[in-house]
Amino acid sequence: MGERRESKKRETRQRISDVATELFFARGFDAVTLDEIAAAASVSKMTVFNYFARKEDLMLDRQDDLKLLFFREAIRARPQGQSPIAELRVLMGKLREQKHPFAHFDRHAADFWRFVVASPSLEARLRELNDEAAEGLAIELAGPTPDGLARLAAGMIVLTVRTAREEAVRVFERGGSAKKANAVFFALIDQGFAAVQAMAATDARGQSP
Amino acid sequence: MGERRESKKRETRQRISDVATELFFARGFDAVTLDEIAAAASVSKMTVFNYFARKEDLMLDRQDDLKLLFFREAIRARPQGQSPIAELRVLMGKLREQKHPFAHFDRHAADFWRFVVASPSLEARLRELNDEAAEGLAIELAGPTPDGLARLAAGMIVLTVRTAREEAVRVFERGGSAKKANAVFFALIDQGFAAVQAMAATDARGQSP
DNA sequence: GCGGAAATATTGACCGAGTATAATATCCTG
DNA sequence: CAGGATATTATACTCGGTCAATATTTCCGC
Known part of the structure; x- marks a missing residue:
């Protein structure tokens, strides 16, 4: 070529x-x-x-690959003995400190997301992308044919990020500051990720005592 | 009329x-x-x-309202002091004993779900219904304007049911028995619900000590 | 440079879901 | 049975998306 x-x-x-x-x-x-x-x-x-x-891809193209990309990289590069989910928590902490664009909400980002949610078809496509990201993450967590628990954990992680984003946007809609929005975002991320981590750990203990 | x-x-x-x-x-x-x-x-x-x-509603009409209906009823009728999520676990246990159609997988159910997943538009509509169910459940958990944690918990519950169903269908696809499929279904349900319950409880302790 | 092969763009016709509107049939009430 | 409400229909339209055939461009060996 x-x-x-x-x-x-x-x-x-x-x-x-x-x-x-x-x-x-x-x-x-x-x-x-x-x-x-x-x-x-x-x-x-x-x-x-x-x-x-698709028409929707004109706006959402690569919007959510990004998420998966970060996660994949972090999981692969994690130190020996560290669980993947724990490593994702570390990653989010780093991104927060760096005010990394992927994990930082300003008015511009809020505008973008409100625009997406204003269109049913865009929102539908976003759901689809989320599912793809979840499947990709599950594979990252548990290899090419993930089991149910890996799929559930991956789905919960993606859901947590999504919900946290939605809540952050809501803060803006209520006139809150960017600082407040980011606080809400990371608070939810932490609660969600912690729950998933506990779930995965419980299972590991339960399966091989 | x-x-x-x-x-x-x-x-x-x-x-x-x-x-x-x-x-x-x-x-x-x-x-x-x-x-x-x-x-x-x-x-x-x-x-x-x-x-x-919509065309999709010809197949999925009331497919997912059902889920919400059961959950709502159980939450409202729960005994004093019982947490909503804990009550949902009790509900699922009951449904399991009764081999209730909503929580029982036979070959027919597996066929239905494989049919749904075979069509992208049906699957998309299903995602949408899931989101609606999650929002409804969040309201049930935390009143008319649920906070982020309630939304996250509700989303995780719905996701768990969905993932458990998908895994149960997979069992059939691999030639497994109905018994095995149901075991997989309830195992995942329990892990997911337990994780959500723990998350909600952790927050309650963390918020008001 | 030049001619032919291969990739790519374009055209125009087509399909099917979904909407808008206005007209018509059917049923209910009084 | 009259008259208002409500269901149903016909018709025409929009738009996203696909298909098949044609035209154009680009590349590569000569």
């Missing part, structure tokens, strides 16, 4: 994505049609589908 | 639902169009939408 071709593809993809994002924020996700996006990006509708399989 | 009118409505609704279910199982959910269903039920497409807002 030639270099020039690839850069052009990246360019086209980026242009479509930019144009779409702009239109979406200006007029709402559901009010913008794919034909409009295609026209505004000077491509055909088919080309849009070429780069983004 | 007249009696005859209402019975006729029930009749029509039932006929549409029956006809649709039959067609779905015969040829797959996505391969059957609403026009076909309408024709087979001797009714117009609009009438179908009159009774079922």
Whole structure:
């Protein structure tokens, strides 16, 4: 594959994505049609589908892969003897200290998430991505064919992150500060992760005494 | 409202639902169009939408309300001093003894769920129903405006039921017996519910010492 | 550079779910 | 049976998404 071709593809993809994002924020996700996006990006509708399989992916593309990526990395690099869930708690603590964008809520992030939730189809796609992330995490926790407990733990972790995010956004909606929102976020994360960690540990004791 | 009118409505609704279910199982959910269903039920497409807002509701209608209904009832009727989650564990134990259909897996149930999961749109709708059930449960746990922890607990309960069901279905897919499937189901239920119960209890101690 | 193979974009027709609206049939009440 | 309410229907439309055929571009060996 030639270099020039690839850069052009990246360019086209980026242009479509930019144009779409702009239109979406200006007029709402559901009010913008794919034909409009295609026209505004000077491509055909088919080309849009070429780069983004679904309309929703124009906004959520790679939104949730990110989460999984961080988790995977942390789990793989954890010190000997450390349980994966415990390591995820450590990771969240680090991200908090660094005010890392993935785990830091400002007004901009709140706007983004409120925008997503305002559209049923975007929210539906988000749920789907969450499920995919959970399955990926389960595999990370327990290998290629995770058992029920690993799936449950992974699902709970993803659910905790999601719920914590939702609550953080709610803080903004009630006029709270970014500081307060982040406090709420990490409080919930910690409670959820701790519960999952305890569940996994209980099982390990129960299975092999 | 007249009696005859209402019975006729029930009749029509039932006929549409029956006809649709039959067609779905015969040829797959996505391969059957609403026009076909309408024709087979001797009714117009609009009438179908009159009774079922979405195509998916022809299969999942009230599938998940049920869950919430049971939980609500149990929580409201629980003895003084009993925590809601603890009561849900008691409820599941009872349902298990009774081999109650809601908590009992046979081959027929497994077929149904495999059918649902075979269609992306059905699965998406199921996720949506799960979220609604979780929100309803959160309200049951903590009143009309539940806090983050109540939402997290409710979400975890619903997730546990879902994951346990999925694992039970997997047992069937691997050729396991109904007995084994039910054992897997209740084992996961218990682990999940116990973890949530511990989480809620920890918080109660942490908040007001 | 140039010609042919392969990837990619485009076109235009198509499908099916879901909506809007206005007209018509059916039932209930008085 | 009249008249109002409510169900049902026909029709036409929107939009996301797919398909198949065609055109265009890009790459690579010559």
